[in-house]
């Protein structure tokens with residue numbers, strides 16, 4: 552299957568309210584162009600340097616999402632152009648993104664990452680930490696970032712019930728927060744292996760890499 556066919560097949564199966572982020576980390580610019588020519592405009596990258604280089608080489612109407620774990624000191628490199636930062640999980644990082652957004656006279660949209668997996672290797676906030684962050688005075692003073700929703704990654708397991716349980720947990724947190732916060736519209740969950748379950752559980756944004764571009768080394 553070609554990148555184009557993979558992409559069109561996935562797209563045709565998605566409900567209207569679900570946005571597809573094509574995760575292109577480690578893939579060459581030619582692969583991204585193939586997806587671009589098939590109509591894809593939203594791409595997700597995990598590494599700052601790679602994102603910066605691809606942004607320079609590819610068409611300017613691409614919307615670039617940063618989906619990796621962003622180090623504060625690198626926020627300035629993507630602040631001029633990044634469209635959405637998915638994996639934010641600390642006030643310190645938000646403050647840095649806000650500072651860099653201000654320098655660029657932009658408002659940068661972000662998602663807060665929630666820890667839903669069993670593995671403790673994955674980043675993210677728990678529900679209490681999320682609420683503390685959203686209610687803090689420091690957060691309320693950040694005028695150049697906008698939190699658009701939440702992001703999470705399920706445990707890497709074959710156990711569908713467990714994955715489903717974790718996605719539903721994230722969805723329930725999302726619902727509670729969105730009642731109070733009208734900016735909340737994005738729930739980013741689901742990757743190649745689990746996006747159907749994620750959509751069934753209320754995802755509005757899926758991040759698909761290998762099912763579009765093939766496996767990574």
Ligand SMILES: *Cc1c(COP(=O)(O)O)cnc(C)c1O
Pocket residue numbers: 574576597618619704741742743744758759760761762
């Ligand atoms: C790599 C990555 C993806 C895509 O993974 P696939 O299994 O290749 O679809 C999605 N989200 C994040 C955060 C990733 O790092």
